[in-house]
Amino acid sequence: MTDDRFDKDLRDALDRLMAERAPADLRIRVGRVLAQPAIDPRPARWRGVRLAGGLALAGTLALGVLAVVMWPRPSGVATPSGSAGMPSPIASSSPASSWPAELGMPVVTVPSASVRQTTVQDLMAERAGSAPAGPFAYLVGSGDTSIRVVDIGGGSVRTSASPTHADERVIAVLHDDRWLVIETATPLDACQPPVATRAGWRILAASLGSDGMPGAFDVVDSGVASWPFLLPGSFGMDCAHPVPPPLALNAGIVAYAIDETGGAGPATTVVIRPLDLPPGSCCQTLTASRQVVQLALSPTAVAWVESANGLKPDDVPDWRVVEGTLADGATAAVPVGETAGKAHEELPFIVLDGTAVLASLDQYEASSGTVVRVDGGRIETVDPGHANRSCGAVWGGGGVAVLVCSGILPDPGSSPMDQQWLATWSAEAGLRAVAAGSRLVSPMASWVAADWLVWDGVGKMPDGTDGTSYSALSLRALAAAMP
Amino acid sequence: MSGARDGAGEERRRAFVRHLDAGLDRAYALATVILGDRADAEEVTHDAVCTAWRGIDGLRDPDRVEAWFTRILVNACRDRFRRRRVRPIAMDLPPGLPAADATPDLATVDALRQAVAALSPDHRAVVVLRFWADLPVDEIAARTGERAGTVKSRLHYAVVQLRAAWRPDDPDGRTRR
Numbered sequence: 001m002t003d004d005r006f007d008k009d010l011r012d013a014l015d016r017l018m019a020e021r022a023p024a025d026l027r028i029r030v031g032r033v034l035a036q037p038a039i040d041p042r043p044a045r046w047r048g049v050r051l052a053g054g055l056a057l058a059g060t061l062a063l064g065v066l067a068v069v070m071w072p073r074p075s076g077v078a079t080p081s082g083s084a085g086m087p088s089p090i091a092s093s094s095p096a097s098s099w100p101a102e103l104g105m106p107v108v109t110v111p112s113a114s115v116r117q118t119t120v121q122d123l124m125a126e127r128a129g130s131a132p133a134g135p136f137a138y139l140v141g142s143g144d145t146s147i148r149v150v151d152i153g154g155g156s157v158r159t160s161a162s163p164t165h166a167d168e169r170v171i172a173v174l175h176d177d178r179w180l181v182i183e184t185a186t187p188l189d190a191c192q193p194p195v196a197t198r199a200g201w202r203i204l205a206a207s208l209g210s211d212g213m214p215g216a217f218d219v220v221d222s223g224v225a226s227w228p229f230l231l232p233g234s235f236g237m238d239c240a241h242p243v244p245p246p247l248a249l250n251a252g253i254v255a256y257a258i259d260e261t262g263g264a265g266p267a268t269t270v271v272i273r274p275l276d277l278p279p280g281s282c283c284q285t286l287t288a289s290r291q292v293v294q295l296a297l298s299p300t301a302v303a304w305v306e307s308a309n310g311l312k313p314d315d316v317p318d319w320r321v322v323e324g325t326l327a328d329g330a331t332a333a334v335p336v337g338e339t340a341g342k343a344h345e346e347l348p349f350i351v352l353d354g355t356a357v358l359a360s361l362d363q364y365e366a367s368s369g370t371v372v373r374v375d376g377g378r379i380e381t382v383d384p385g386h387a388n389r390s391c392g393a394v395w396g397g398g399g400v401a402v403l404v405c406s407g408i409l410p411d412p413g414s415s416p417m418d419q420q421w422l423a424t425w426s427a428e429a430g431l432r433a434v435a436a437g438s439r440l441v442s443p444m445a446s447w448v449a450a451d452w453l454v455w456d457g458v459g460k461m462p463d464g465t466d467g468t469s470y471s472a473l474s475l476r477a478l479a480a481a482m483p
Numbered sequence: 484m485s486g487a488r489d490g491a492g493e494e495r496r497r498a499f500v501r502h503l504d505a506g507l508d509r510a511y512a513l514a515t516v517i518l519g520d521r522a523d524a525e526e527v528t529h530d531a532v533c534t535a536w537r538g539i540d541g542l543r544d545p546d547r548v549e550a551w552f553t554r555i556l557v558n559a560c561r562d563r564f565r566r567r568r569v570r571p572i573a574m575d576l577p578p579g580l581p582a583a584d585a586t587p588d589l590a591t592v593d594a595l596r597q598a599v600a601a602l603s604p605d606h607r608a609v610v611v612l613r614f615w616a617d618l619p620v621d622e623i624a625a626r627t628g629e630r631a632g633t634v635k636s637r638l639h640y641a642v643v644q645l646r647a648a649w650r651p652d653d654p655d656g657r658t659r660r
Contacts, residue, residue, distance in 0.1 A: 006645075006646060006649055007614070009591050009592055009595055009649060010595055010610075010614050010645060010649075011614055011615065012592045012595075013592045013593075013595035013596040013599060014516075014599065014610070014611060014614055014615040015615070016592065016596060017512070017515075017516050017596060017599060017611070017615075018509070018512040018513070018516065018611065018615050019512070020508070020511060020512040020515045020516075020521075020524075021508050021511070021512075022507045022508050022510075022511040022525075022528065023511075023521075023525060025525070026507070026511060026525045026528060026529060027507065029529050030503065030507060030528075030529060030532050033529070033532050033533055033536055034500055034503070034532075034536065406562050408534065408537075408538055419558075420562065465632060465636075467636075
């Protein structure tokens with residue numbers, strides 16, 4: 001086992017991974033982009049294509065040969081993080097006197113002290129800190145035997161035994177003030193296309209002490225997922241993968257969607273379960289008409305995005321948003337102002353503010369993404385869309401929405417770059433970028449837990465080495481700062 | 484002066500188009516490795532091209548077009564990863580089950596391939612740029628927007644993880660946990 005052999009094996013593995021060739025469709029679309037004047041920011045698919053008058057190479061690119069290479073199945077959530085988080089490479093900032101015009105929105109400023117931050121080593125070891133202050137980040141890795149609890153306010157890193165098994169993959173980690181919830185999945189059989197593989201799943205929960213440490217975990221529910229949700233061109237097309245239950249947590253209640261009893265149908269049963277019920281006690285259930293692919297939960301309502309199972313490349317995209325009230329279980333479709341179809345094929349992402357649904361639409365098209373707030377059939381525009389940016393809602397409370405936006409901003413000392421910034425909205429104040437002191441809040445990877453927005457980035461350790469920083473901003477404080 | 488500026492712009496545009504002629508495959512492959520999903524990679528690569536094209540005036544040195552575009556692409560991958568919360572989760576095969584190409588010669592490489600896929604997206608990016616593109620740390624930092632120290636620590640962490648999965652003498656070539 002020499003270094004040379006490891007290097008060779010790794011390079012061989014990477015050669016195979018990097019053998020992918022751009023699909024013909026991508027070459028054609030890129031060719032169309034390059035045929036346009038360089039100043040039009042809209043993706044080619046959303047405008048008339050003018051192949052004449054552009055650079056002649058566009059046609060050359062369109063002639064690329066499609067080479068399909070078999071691909072290994074990836075582990076979709078392999079990051080040892082509390083969410084789909086990854087370190088932020090750019091902690092962008094701008095002097096208060098010159099907020100970039102490219103933001104396309106005014107700025108609301110919260111005091112710098114509103115942001116709590118700590119920096120830890122990338123290879124994280126336990127360390128002492130001040131008295132627990134929170135908020136906390138819970139880092140749970142697949143195959144890890146320990147959960148790492150980072151106290152962003154107090155600076156400590158502590159560990160707790162992980163309840164996951166060695167062969168389980170961590171699918172989701174959610175927490176509020178009182179509970180830590182972990183979802184895992186385990187593949188049960190090999191790929192036999194076109195038959196879906198099955199995956200065992202478990203939802204585990206532990207109550208949190210006042211110091212942020214989890215107690216003993218209980219299995220909230222477990223089962224087997226058999227139904228895939230296919231997307232055009234995804235890995236699932238050559239070997240379908242099951243979808244573990246979509247999961248949401250709010251104020252000590254979890255909501256998740258499971259396959260019909262006996263696996264007779266996809267995830268159309270929405271389970272709402274208070275975590276303080278004794279194990280074995282059950283819950284409220286609602287029924288969806290199509291497969292549930294994302295859930296949102298508030299103390300009074302549950303909402304989900306549902307779509308037909310087995311979307312094929314030539315199918316017309318099909319989705320809708322449905323909301324149910326926890327008091328009586330009544331459900332109704334939520335009119336978000338757009339109808340699923342070729343022009344609106346991307347699944348919306350939703351969050352709840354009480355019974356109001358915040359829906360982020362067309363989010364994969366940089367210049368066409370919009371956000372709406374729907375309450376009782378009344379639609380308000382949160383973000384009408386902008387040529388230079390797109391925003392998605394990540395939290396709602398008390399009539400205030402919090403969004404993460406991205407777009408090209410000037411980067412002092414470098415070229416203009418895609419950057420992200422936090423924004424907030426209320427009906428009275430409109431959409432505003434958020435600054436802490438004199439700097440924009442720029443969360444590259446972020447998640448919301450217990451009414452805190454948490455993000456990670458690159459920070460300095462006391463010895464001058466680089467580490468991973470965790471920052472947190474109270475969303476309640478942010479809402480209070482709105483004019 | 485205007486003519487000079489236009490000439491420079493044309494040079495930048497030509498440099499970018501020339502780069503994409505050969506570099507689109509590489510960009511798409513890198514996005515696929517980072518994101519682990521062909522559909523996402525296609526969209527991200529397209530979006531990155533759009534971003535680069537409309538921001539072409541930000542390319543100050545046409546000789547650095549590859550580094551400039553790779554940084555845009557890596558940022559676009561990060562943005563996509565943040566947005567994909569509703570995407571279904573694909574999983575690798577469990578230990579002990581046969582893979583489609585698990586011949587003895589390929590088993591070790593296959594295990595490493597899966598181990599790369601199990602890294603976080605940022606770690607995947609630095610591994611590809613270091614061990615496939617053979618870039619030094621400072622060049623990786625230029626393409627990922629991270630500091631050199633962070634790149635080093637990410638490489639260190641990634642290699643530790645990959646070595647743990649590397650079983651050259653394991654006939655199954657499977658990652659053991």
